[in-house]
Amino acid sequence: MGGEYGIIIHxxxxxxxxxxxxxxxxxxxxxxxxxxxxxxxxxCALEAVVEAVYVMEESGIFNAGLGCCLTAExxxxxxxxxxxxxxxxxxxxxxxxxxxHPILAAKTIMERTDHVLMVGEGAMRLLSLYGFKPDPELxxxxxxxxxxxxxxxxxxxxxxxxSKNREIVKALSHGTVGALAIDRKGNVAAAVSTGGYWxxxxxxxxxxxxxxxxxxxxxxxxxxxxxxxGEYAIRLTLCRxxxxxxxxxxxxxxxxxxAISVVTSTFGEGTMGIITIDQQGGYGxxxxxxxxxxxxxxxxxSEPVVGIFQ
Ligand code: ASP
Numbered sequence: 001m002g003g004e005y006g007i008i009i010h011x012x013x014x015x016x017x018x019x020x021x022x023x024x025x026x027x028x029x030x031x032x033x034x035x036x037x038x039x040x041x042x043x044c045a046l047e048a049v050v051e052a053v054y055v056m057e058e059s060g061i062f063n064a065g066l067g068c069c070l071t072a073e074x075x076x077x078x079x080x081x082x083x084x085x086x087x088x089x090x091x092x093x094x095x096x097x098x099x100x101h102p103i104l105a106a107k108t109i110m111e112r113t114d115h116v117l118m119v120g121e122g123a124m125r126l127l128s129l130y131g132f133k134p135d136p137e138l139x140x141x142x143x144x145x146x147x148x149x150x151x152x153x154x155x156x157x158x159x160x161x162x163s164k165n166r167e168i169v170k171a172l173s174h175g176t177v178g179a180l181a182i183d184r185k186g187n188v189a190a191a192v193s194t195g196g197y198w199x200x201x202x203x204x205x206x207x208x209x210x211x212x213x214x215x216x217x218x219x220x221x222x223x224x225x226x227x228x229x230g231e232y233a234i235r236l237t238l239c240r241x242x243x244x245x246x247x248x249x250x251x252x253x254x255x256x257x258x259a260i261s262v263v264t265s266t267f268g269e270g271t272m273g274i275i276t277i278d279q280q281g282g283y284g285x286x287x288x289x290x291x292x293x294x295x296x297x298x299x300x301x302s303e304p305v306v307g308i309f310q
Pocket of ligand 1: 012196228
């Protein structure tokens, strides 16, 4: 390891062409990766990934924090996860109603408790001790209108079963956020935050707060953060599996490609994206959806590399 350091973030995988404004979306990614990179220059990987995710949560552009989607019942229920590869410490939260910065809630669980994952009311009570409170701005009139439209479309479809939600999710999701960084000392960290997906049932938890499925980081090996249909990432324990590919000798890029080809052969196209980092400071990303917003800023880059489509 020659002191390589850098950060890679994603803004979610999905069918993006009809749902995003590419300029503001790219600008949101750029701002987040630069903020994260600044923390990396004078801090550690953990602070960098938290900062990048915080900026994306605050932007309202992505499906996380302020911009989160709504459940079928019209509630904002957010999940987030954080992992420090130097200690394998994890903090995660799930089904938090109306919390603007779930990534800070995950960090609080990591730093202040002996637990790794807290959910619902108990988590809210604990977090209130640290100043977290529900923010009504997460449920806006515009989001409720969108929910109504989506629900109408869904209900008028031939099949209402949740197993068919996959088709809906494929068409509608526009992005969870995630970040992976490696600092000069070789510390790797991963962070991820989401609203889940539109029309999810209240109480549903995806891969985002599940260590090994939605995120994983381990010093000396690397890290991975997933986006897409969380149920599939959980069933494959996707991020741990991807980091194992890196451990077995693949670089970050090959591991990302291999992981997504496993997802595609198991669950089909249009389902998942992933970002990866390895201990040599290599990075990778791969997705089988129409697009996946991502931004990368490594030590020797003069500016971030931002992309959405192939
Ligand atoms: N993986 C997230 C979930 O299933 C959604 C996403 O990545 O867009 O909750």
